[in-house]
Amino acid sequence: MNYRGYFSDAAVTLPVGKIEGLKKKLIEVASRALDIGIAQAVAGNNLTDISFGIQSFVEGQGFSVVRQFVGHGIGRALHEEPEIPNFGKPHLGPQLKSGMVLAIEPMINIGGWECRITANGWTAVTSDGASSAHFEHTVAITDKGPEILTK
Numbered sequence: 001m002n003y004r005g006y007f008s009d010a011a012v013t014l015p016v017g018k019i020e021g022l023k024k025k026l027i028e029v030a031s032r033a034l035d036i037g038i039a040q041a042v043a044g045n046n047l048t049d050i051s052f053g054i055q056s057f058v059e060g061q062g063f064s065v066v067r068q069f070v071g072h073g074i075g076r077a078l079h080e081e082p083e084i085p086n087f088g089k090p091h092l093g094p095q096l097k098s099g100m101v102l103a104i105e106p107m108i109n110i111g112g113w114e115c116r117i118t119a120n121g122w123t124a125v126t127s128d129g130a131s132s133a134h135f136e137h138t139v140a141i142t143d144k145g146p147e148i149l150t151k
Contacts, residue, residue, distance in 0.1 A: 007078045009103040010150035011136035023131050026110055029061045030133035033106040037071075037086075041102060041139050041146040047082055047093030054106045055087040066107040066132070068115050069124065074103045074138055098143045105136030 001008045013027050033054045040049040050071075058065050071084030082094055086106045109115075111130030118125060126132050138149045 008138040011134050013133040027133045030108045034135040037104045038146050043098045045096050046091050048088040051085045051088035052090035058108050063108045064113040071105045100141045107134040
């Protein structure tokens with residue numbers, strides 16, 4: 001979405017029909033991973049504190065994090081620097097500062113982390129055919145903590 005020259009970005013994974021078991025857990029874990037990433041988006045933390053929080057939680061639940069696609073800065077362009085991977089060691093990358101706006105978007109898979117783009121040049125699928133889930137919010141870093149702009 002573009003509002004007065006500024007972009008926002010959001011995503012949600014919704015089940016179609018009744019789902020149970022591992023697929024239901026996949027969606028729950030992906031949603032919770034977004035919350036964990038957002039909680040790390042505070043002034044004074046480093047960029048990869050978001051990444052590490054997401055990866056640690058997701059892998060601790062038995063799922064994998066997609067590595068080909070990442071979160072990103074957002075503002076007058078939809079995709080801006082910095083890139084925000086959903087994996088990595090903590091305390092690296094730029095220090096987060098009040099006024100930064102980030103699109104945090106964990107993408108997780110039941111199987112391996114690898115994905116590919118189909119022949120239409122747009123659709124992303126897991127390489128092993130396993131299910132995947134994706135959640136995203138646009139988040140402003142403020143002096144009072146993260147503020148979700150796409151709630």
